[in-house]
Amino acid sequence: MKYPGRIIKVGEKDAGIVKALKLRLNETLGSDPALRLDPDDANYGPKMKQMVKLFQARNVDAAGRPLKQDGEVGSLTWAALFGDGTVPVSDTAAGNLLGRVLQLAAGEEAKPVREVPRNSNRGPQVDAYLKRAGVPTGLSWCCAFVYWCFDEAAHALGCDNPMVKTAGCLDHWQRATSHGATRIGRSQAVGNPELVKPGMVFIMDHGGGLGHTGLVEKVAGGLLTTIEGNTDASKTREGGGVYRLTRKITEINKGFIDYSGVGK
Numbered sequence: 001m002k003y004p005g006r007i008i009k010v011g012e013k014d015a016g017i018v019k020a021l022k023l024r025l026n027e028t029l030g031s032d033p034a035l036r037l038d039p040d041d042a043n044y045g046p047k048m049k050q051m052v053k054l055f056q057a058r059n060v061d062a063a064g065r066p067l068k069q070d071g072e073v074g075s076l077t078w079a080a081l082f083g084d085g086t087v088p089v090s091d092t093a094a095g096n097l098l099g100r101v102l103q104l105a106a107g108e109e110a111k112p113v114r115e116v117p118r119n120s121n122r123g124p125q126v127d128a129y130l131k132r133a134g135v136p137t138g139l140s141w142c143c144a145f146v147y148w149c150f151d152e153a154a155h156a157l158g159c160d161n162p163m164v165k166t167a168g169c170l171d172h173w174q175r176a177t178s179h180g181a182t183r184i185g186r187s188q189a190v191g192n193p194e195l196v197k198p199g200m201v202f203i204m205d206h207g208g209g210l211g212h213t214g215l216v217e218k219v220a221g222g223l224l225t226t227i228e229g230n231t232d233a234s235k236t237r238e239g240g241g242v243y244r245l246t247r248k249i250t251e252i253n254k255g256f257i258d259y260s261g262v263g264k
Contacts, residue, residue, distance in 0.1 A: 003087045003221065005192040008073040010049050015042035021073060024081050025051050029058075052077070063223055063246050075193050075222035076248065087221025088194040094260040097162075098199025100153035105215050105227040105242075108145070113229070114241040121230070129229065133167040143169045143213050145229030145242065146201055150259075162262035163201075169211030173203045173254055180262040185255040193222055193249055196256055202226065202247075203254040204237070212237035214245075216256070222249045 001020050012018055021044075022037040029035045029051060037048055049071035056067040061076045062084050068076075079087045093099040108125070116123035120138070127137045132151055133144035144167040154161035164175045176183060189196050196219050204212040214228030224247045232239030235247070 001082055001086060003075050003078045003082075005194055007191050008044070008078075009071070010044050010046070012044040018042050018044050018048075021052075021081070022048065025055060028055060028081070055081070061223065061248070062220065065248070068250070074190060074250075079221045084220065089218075089220045090194075090197055091218040093199030094197060095199075096157055097150075097153055097159065098260055100156055101149045102199055102215060102217055102227070104149045104152050105145075106217070106244075108149070108229075108242045109227050109244050112241055112243075118240050119238075126229075130167060134165055135167040139167060140230055140238065141167065142228060142230040142237065143167045143172055143211075146172075146213055146215060149215065162259045169203055169213040170205060170209065170254075172201070172213065173205075173211075173257065176257045180259075182258040182261060183255055184258065186250075186253055189252065189256055190222075190250055193219060196224070196249065197258065197260065199258075199260060201257040201259075202252045203257065204252055205254045206237060210237065211254070217244070219249075223247070224249055224252075 008017055019039045022039040026036055037051055052073060053069045053071040056069045056077055059080045060066055062079055075087050093102055113125045115126055121141060122138060126141050129141050129144040129148040130137050130139055133147045147163055150163040151161045162179055164172050164179050166172050184195050196216060198216055198218060200216045202214055202216055214226045216224055217227050218225035226245050226247055228245060229242045230239055231243050235245060
């Protein structure tokens, strides 16, 4: 059964989905009568929520990380219940521009690009990213990296760069629609990961005007493969290089920017 593109929780009205979930939970939680759910009861009530939380406590997502024990069935819990093939997977960007953006980003990750000296926000390639975004060297550079990838891709294809020229993550979020981009908010993306596509830019808000950003390379249900600058394996916003990371879609607390429709 395919993920329905929304979070399933207490009060769910689709009896078919509730029945399928109850049957699967009964299969996975064992034969203890206290844990059994009645599949003919179309109600997603308190006991079902409790059994979903128990399943979440006993299982992990496709990346081997604990599921959030909230008693709701989002894409990660759905995949753990019914298999990875039941959630949307996408690894191809829409259009030549976004495809080239991801190729360039992957090339920078493969070099690999690192700050020189360490923890300095400097280095030959880092300086080039910041210069391209029109800001001084030594600043945080995750957004400048994304802008550089877009600008290089546009130059290679002989087209205009649609991305906002900025080194500010939250500034990019605020101004993206004025450049023709579409924004997808966190709640939309978490409920329906199929809305998120390779080539989109993710935005995180850390408060106080600080943020982090990068490129979505692959979507597999509630898991994203990303390529990011100014980070490292700890997923910090002040790391020392360009890295390919795996993130839960729920980590992206602001949303996604889509330039695929610009210029068509």
